Amino acid sequence: MPAPVRHVLFPGRHHLVTRFQTVHLRALLAGELADSSGARVECTPDADVVWAVTSATHSGTRRNPIPAHRREAMIERVTAVEGLPSLIAPVADVPPSPRFARTVLASVELSTGVTASPRETVVACSTPQVAAMYAELGFRIVPVEDAAEDAPARPWDVLELLAAGDERWRDLAHPEVVRFYDRYRLDAHIALIHADPTVSTEGDLTTTRDYRSYTAAFDDASDRKWEQVAPFVEPGRVVDLGCAAGGLLERAARDPRLAESDLYGVDVSRHLVAEAEHRRAQGVFANPNVFFAQRNLLRSAVFPVASVSTTLTVALTHEIASYGEGRSDLELLATRIHEHTAPGGVWVCSDVLGPVGGDRLVHLVLDGTGAGVAPVNLSGWTGEAVAGHVAALSPAERLVQFAQDFPALSGGECDVRWVADGVAELTLRAAMEFLYTRDYVDSWLSECHERFCDMTWPDWVALLEGVGFSVEPASGAWRNEWLVENRLSAGAALRDASTGERVEWPDTHVTFVARRPL
Known part of the structure; x- marks a missing residue:
């Protein structure tokens, strides 16, 4: 008879928790379930569930739409209501690896102090490939959804129902999850990410971009680009759309005219926003009011109406036309920028041009x-x-x-x-x-x-005036x-x-x- 266990390791991305999962975990802690070999699992009175939240450093994509801090808060709320003694361990996003189980165990130990050994830990898991990794390390496996005769929906199934606008997700998710999602409007956030046709599952326009060379090239040109657009920037809320890793805002943050301004960098690429955030944490930006967000302005408004003094787009518009619907997406971009621009504010753009x-x-x-x-x-x-x-x-x-x-x-x-x-x-x-x-x-x-x-200068004039902008005399092709x-x-x-x-x-x-x- 195996010894009683103190920990139930529950690895997963945990974007939501289902009603079935909480019932299953309570039954497991109560000693009512068996492992994959049929042996009953007995838990100590002080046993807990260790929620290993994988892909914790990856968010804003179809694969991982919810950031880790939201997932952790949601789990804390669910487990408190359910009376499930729990610990939460974030696990960084890593490429597929046969050592994945070891990575999770090391992350759990580092963040919670729990050394999960096969002697006193069982792994609750319904993904065969992942379960096999833990079994190879000697852990007993307790099936979750795949052990039930009625084949309950897994969290990802529920998430896809939500993304498709199917309200059945509310009956399958735990009630506290539904309340949490409603409070932070996460259902709309997930639906928006899933509906975006221009962004890959990894949160970018393309899967073939070399980010090191791309970022280096953008940074090298940032002095020249800032010199080009700086004379036209209106202080206040300044937004750099397609900010990459923040090279242009780094220069803007040093401009004395913008010392009292709030500087926002927005990019669709998860990789580039992560690098910009990393730079901010290192103190690269002289202005403390620098903020970054991963957003796609074409899918929804990012800023309130008439709230932005200056919008900068440098080497962005050709990408929007290329990865989207051409001129129609540029018209949508112009409309969105016009809506969030304050009266008297400006959109300053620099890009390549068609003949x-x-x-x-x-x-x-x-x-x-x-x-x-x-x-x-x-x-x-x-x-x-x-x-x-x-x-x-x-x-x-x-x-x-x-x-x-x-x-x-x-x-x-x-x-x-x-x-x-x-x-x-x-x-x-x-x-x-x-x-x-x-x-x-x-x-x-x-x-x-x-x-x-795609665009010539006469095309741009017609588009800008068509959405309500006036074109300043300094504008033109060169x-x-x-x-x-x-x-x-x-x-x-x-x-x-x-x-x-x-x-x-x-x-x-x-x-x-x-x-x-x-």
Whole structure:
């Protein structure tokens, strides 16, 4: 007969607690249940349940919509009402690993002081792969939902009912969970995350982005970007949409004009917001009133109506068009920004720009030979392998690869006809899409997912005025001469498709100041 146990280890993400789970745990502590081998589990009078809350450092995604502090508070409330003696141990989010059970046990010991040994601990678990890890370490396993004949809903099943708007979730979840969710409007939060078509289950626009290089590149350019937008910033509540890891706000926090302002960074990416929060904890920001949030402004308003003095978007609008519904999402973004902008406040935007007359046919002259070259299917390749392959291609060969990858990933057009060795006929828009992208070999697939030329300056003027902004005189399209000299013209030239005459490089960027009228 096994010795009585002092701890019931209950691992899981625990985004909610079901009625069934609390009944099951009470029965387990009362000695009414058996382990997976059929042996009855006897618990000591002082036995407790150790709730190991996994993925505690991961939130705001479909996989983990609720942050750990909310989950812990919810469990505390449920167990207090149920009279379940409990401890809660947060466990950091980790990649799948055969050592996962050991990670949980170590986290439990570190945060609660409980050394869960097989002699005095049983594991309550209904996930076969996870249960097998603990069994391999010698722990007895007590099945939960999979032990019941009526197949009760598991927490994730209930969460999906909630996300789908099915009110049956309220009958399946513990009543204290329902009250907790209603109090903090977590049901709406979960439904919003699940309904977002642009964000992956891991909380980002794309799964192919290298965050180290992306953040480094954004930080390197932050001084230049802040210098560009700073003259137009109105003090008050200043919001940087698409803030990345907070590089622009770091500069804003040092600006004496904004010493009394509240600075907000908003980004859709969980990874980038986590890095921004980490920097704030290190004291990087001179202004103490700097805040970060993971949100998608397209799915719901983030700030109250008429409450923001300045909204900054730097290198963001092309991503919204690329990963969403193109111009319609830009119109929605403009509408949302207009709504939260205070009268007299501004939206300051800087981004790449499509050429006027983008449907015009041009000849793009490139080093190397593209005719007769076949593209390679890069799906399933590692990022390092993709970078190595693309880097080894000549400019003409890289266009061949781009003409396959860009339409497939972004939905944009890039029809290429080779009229001679190294001379491709295509639209001016497609030529600029390629030239904007071709040097980003380290993030090739991610960059091929983005369209840079959806909007021209006349398009922007019409859109901004259409939602109620007035466009300040300082606004307009401009050409980045450094980009032209060092990137666009390197091994490339534009010619008119009919006459063969040289075509001037078009404007490459837009900076606008859109003001909400008083």
